[in-house]
Amino acid sequence: MKKSAIIFLAAGDQQRLPISVAKNMEFSVIAVDRNPDAPAFEFVDEAICLSTYSAQPIIKELMRLSETYEFKAVLTRSSGMPVVTTAVISDALGLQNVDVEGARSIVHKTKFVKHCTEYDIPAPKNQSAVSTEDVDWKRIIFPAILKPSLGLIGQQGVCVVENKSQLISKFDTVLSAAYDSRVEIESYEHGDDVVLMAVVKDGILKPVVLLDETNRVNDFGEIQRVAFSMPSKYSGSESEQEVYHISHQIIEKFGVKNSPFLLSCKIRKNAPPAVIELHLDLGADRILDNLFPASTEFDFIRFAITCLTGGDISEFDPKNFTFKPESIFYQHNASLEII
Numbered sequence: 001m002k003k004s005a006i007i008f009l010a011a012g013d014q015q016r017l018p019i020s021v022a023k024n025m026e027f028s029v030i031a032v033d034r035n036p037d038a039p040a041f042e043f044v045d046e047a048i049c050l051s052t053y054s055a056q057p058i059i060k061e062l063m064r065l066s067e068t069y070e071f072k073a074v075l076t077r078s079s080g081m082p083v084v085t086t087a088v089i090s091d092a093l094g095l096q097n098v099d100v101e102g103a104r105s106i107v108h109k110t111k112f113v114k115h116c117t118e119y120d121i122p123a124p125k126n127q128s129a130v131s132t133e134d135v136d137w138k139r140i141i142f143p144a145i146l147k148p149s150l151g152l153i154g155q156q157g158v159c160v161v162e163n164k165s166q167l168i169s170k171f172d173t174v175l176s177a178a179y180d181s182r183v184e185i186e187s188y189e190h191g192d193d194v195v196l197m198a199v200v201k202d203g204i205l206k207p208v209v210l211l212d213e214t215n216r217v218n219d220f221g222e223i224q225r226v227a228f229s230m231p232s233k234y235s236g237s238e239s240e241q242e243v244y245h246i247s248h249q250i251i252e253k254f255g256v257k258n259s260p261f262l263l264s265c266k267i268r269k270n271a272p273p274a275v276i277e278l279h280l281d282l283g284a285d286r287i288l289d290n291l292f293p294a295s296t297e298f299d300f301i302r303f304a305i306t307c308l309t310g311g312d313i314s315e316f317d318p319k320n321f322t323f324k325p326e327s328i329f330y331q332h333n334a335s336l337e338i339i
Contacts, residue, residue: 003028005069009052009076011038021301053081055088073308077282083107099255106278109184110149116275119253123275124186132168143188148178159221191268194232198261201307205247208318210235229327230295239267258308295326
């Protein structure tokens with residue numbers, strides 16, 4: 001009889017928590033990481049030492065294990081290319097996750113914002129460039145935001161520029177953080193940052209909680225994360241309902257079937273929320289490790305696994321849980337304290 005298994009892409013320290021949750025739910029765990037000494041490998045049933053950026057070699061190894069395991073879901077806590085790998089592997093294994101082309105568009109900030117605009121989903125005005133000579137200067141309204149079109153690490157390379165000379169001076173630094181060698185140039189949207197923590201099950205949004213995200217611009221123009229707070233000051237408001245509406249549009253247009261769904265939006269005055277980015281991974285930044293346990297008994301990871309494996313989610317109705325006000329603060333993207 002085959003063992004029910006969950007595949008995790010990456011086996012670093014931040015994967016320990018979701019892997020432990022899956023093991024407690026009596027799933028076998030298969031983890032993939034190019035580092036043979038990845039710390040979470042010691043807790044898994046099968047370790048595959050391959051890059052999470054390339055799906056086909058992983059699929060080949062999984063086929064070798066298919067006589068022993070029944071694959072239930074593919075998950076990651078890594079953003080960017082591993083999300084595409086997750087979609088490709090899921091498709092090959094007959095698991096509904098995210099349309100592969102939809103996943104490719106979502107992880108590329110330029111493509112995602114462009115497609116949102118085409119679908120009448122509110123988003124910043126944007127363009128991308130491979131060099132400053134490629135920039136359409138007539139389309140830029142300062143201040144503007146520069147970011148890697150496909151980033152490797154969180155907010156690395158994201159900065160605000162006030163004029164043309166600053167954009168030129170910052171361009172190569174941002175470009176160096178871009179996996180696809182393109183820089184995204186976006187209009188600067190004024191307002192409050194929020195993140196919707198949700199899961200999509202069978203194409204239906206399952207919202208959990210809205211967070212407030214606090215950022216600052218340092219003396220070098222870099223955008224640095226300061227804090228996350230939950231629940232958001234917009235929880236229960238019309239703005240939250242507008243974020244839900246945008247989420248439904250994205251799910252339909254980009255073909256999201258079963259996946260974590262972490263949507264970042266800017267709440268604006270006299271305008272609907274603007275989409276900033278979408279993560280189809282479990283997320284990092286100590287939100288699930290520290291912030292959730294301090295605020296609530298709701299187990300987001302267990303909820304996500306239950307959704308993706310077709311389990312009964314009746315016990316996870318957020319209305320039955322209390323989310324008390326809590327915040328987590330960061331310094332240089334490292335967590336400091338929870339209050």
